[in-house]
Amino acid sequence: MIDENGILFILSGPSGVGKGTVRKELFNRANDLAYSISMTTREKRPGEAEGADYFYKTNEEFEKLIEAGQLLEYARFVNNYYGTPRKYVEDTLQDGKDVFLEIEVQGAMQVKENFPEGVFIFLFPPSLEELKNRIIERGTESQELVLKRLKEAQNEIDMMDAYDYVVVNDDVDAAVTKIQSIIQSEHCKRERIAKQYKQLLKEE
Amino acid sequence: MIDENGILFILSGPSGVGKGTVRKELFNRANDLAYSISMTTREKRPGEAEGADYFYKTNEEFEKLIEAGQLLEYARFVNNYYGTPRKYVEDTLQDGKDVFLEIEVQGAMQVKENFPEGVFIFLFPPSLEELKNRIIERGTESQELVLKRLKEAQNEIDMMDAYDYVVVNDDVDAAVTKIQSIIQSEHCKRERIAKQYKQLLKEE
Numbered sequence: 001m002i003d004e005n006g007i008l009f010i011l012s013g014p015s016g017v018g019k020g021t022v023r024k025e026l027f028n029r030a031n032d033l034a035y036s037i038s039m040t041t042r043e044k045r046p047g048e049a050e051g052a053d054y055f056y057k058t059n060e061e062f063e064k065l066i067e068a069g070q071l072l073e074y075a076r077f078v079n080n081y082y083g084t085p086r087k088y089v090e091d092t093l094q095d096g097k098d099v100f101l102e103i104e105v106q107g108a109m110q111v112k113e114n115f116p117e118g119v120f121i122f123l124f125p126p127s128l129e130e131l132k133n134r135i136i137e138r139g140t141e142s143q144e145l146v147l148k149r150l151k152e153a154q155n156e157i158d159m160m161d162a163y164d165y166v167v168v169n170d171d172v173d174a175a176v177t178k179i180q181s182i183i184q185s186e187h188c189k190r191e192r193i194a195k196q197y198k199q200l201l202k203e204e
Numbered sequence: 205m206i207d208e209n210g211i212l213f214i215l216s217g218p219s220g221v222g223k224g225t226v227r228k229e230l231f232n233r234a235n236d237l238a239y240s241i242s243m244t245t246r247e248k249r250p251g252e253a254e255g256a257d258y259f260y261k262t263n264e265e266f267e268k269l270i271e272a273g274q275l276l277e278y279a280r281f282v283n284n285y286y287g288t289p290r291k292y293v294e295d296t297l298q299d300g301k302d303v304f305l306e307i308e309v310q311g312a313m314q315v316k317e318n319f320p321e322g323v324f325i326f327l328f329p330p331s332l333e334e335l336k337n338r339i340i341e342r343g344t345e346s347q348e349l350v351l352k353r354l355k356e357a358q359n360e361i362d363m364m365d366a367y368d369y370v371v372v373n374d375d376v377d378a379a380v381t382k383i384q385s386i387i388q389s390e391h392c393k394r395e396r397i398a399k400q401y402k403q404l405l406k407e408e
Contacts, residue, residue, distance in 0.1 A: 121392075124401055157402065158402075160394060160398050160401070160402070161394070161398060163394050164393070165392040165393060165394055166393075166394050166397055166398055166401060168401070178388060178392055181384075181385040181386075181388035181392075182389040184381075184382060184385035184389075185369065185382070185385045185388075185390075186389075188369040188370060188385075189368070189369060190326065190364065190365070190367045190368055190369055190370050193370050194365060194367075197328055197361075197364070197370060197372070198361065198362075
């Protein structure tokens with residue numbers, strides 16, 4: 001009835017908060033959501049497919065895309081670039097499909113800069129104690145390193161102000177339900193749809 | 205965990221759009237929502253109770269409350285005042301409970317003026333044809349009157365811009381689910397809760 005564009009949703013939050021688990025459960029439930037496919041300069045591994053696992057580029061191609069503003073965010077790990085291609089996101093949104101991007105806080109801040117119309121969701125730890133436990137469980141060895149990562153996480157939490165929503169991850173199912181509510185309610189936002197609805201009544 | 209205030213939700217929309225039906229179904233599903241109780245100068249009828257059906261006031265009392273800015277909205281029908289008392293709404297919100305108010309467009313505009321922090325949801329007819337049918341079904345007799353009410357409804361739709369959300373009422377169940385999503389996601393809005401969450405981490 002309404003020819004509506006998709007919305008880009010960005011899920012982020014401090015290391016150890018459980019972003020990956022929440023994203024997996026969300027995709028188990030939602031089948032009308034496109035996962036943002038990353039671009040990389042690392043080599044394609046056996047079993048991987050272009051446009052499914054990654055978009056594969058040479059170093060030179062990737063750097064040209066950076067210069068042309070064609071990446072919503074990017075970073076370099078172990079001599080390879082990884083990033084979020086603007087074109088894939090924009091094409092998918094124009095097809096009327098929402099895109100979901102799960103990403104570290106630093107990357108989310110880049111996306112915010114390059115795509116401010118996205119909806120930014122901050123996943124929040126149930127408590128500092130719990131976050132510490134999760135960081136320890138992930139196998140960071142020394143106490144010094146745990147404290148360093150915890151300090152980083154606290155700094156990341158201070159970046160919460162750039163986000164539209166905060167969802168506490170005290171329970172994965174509850175957190176995913178909240179994210180689904182956010183997705184549905186964003187599609188009801190008056191500024192997104194009022195114009196088209198008014199048009200609809202005039203056309204009749 | 206978080207000591208959060210309730211939120212005032214206002215459901216409105218043109219005559220005949222089905223606000224009452226949607227509100228009833230919402231209250232069938234939700235048990236953690238307070239329905240806004242109106243104040244009136246009309247006499248208490250047998251079986252009605254103060255503070256359950258209405259808050260009953262004399263004409264003089266009501267007019268004093270109007271002057272004191274103690275009504276979020278009010279109107280006069282058949283020589284009686286009807287209105288939404290600010291105090292009941294604010295007390296309920298402070299108890300951490302959401303308040304839900306279903307109201308005509310004119311009343312909603314008054315609430316917007318007096319309580320801009322409310323969340324305003326506009327219920328939208330699936331089509332002009334459907335709205336016309338519903339107006340006819342309600343028993344407005346002459347074609348002239350139907351056209352007049354339809355014209356009014358179109359004017360009311362132009363007030364949509366004052367609202368935060370637009371929900372199309374093509375299906376009552378779907379509309380209620382969307383409203384529930386809006387309620388849940390509004391509680392995840394960063395500007396409502398970020399301060400308290402940050403505090404939480406510092407206290408530990």
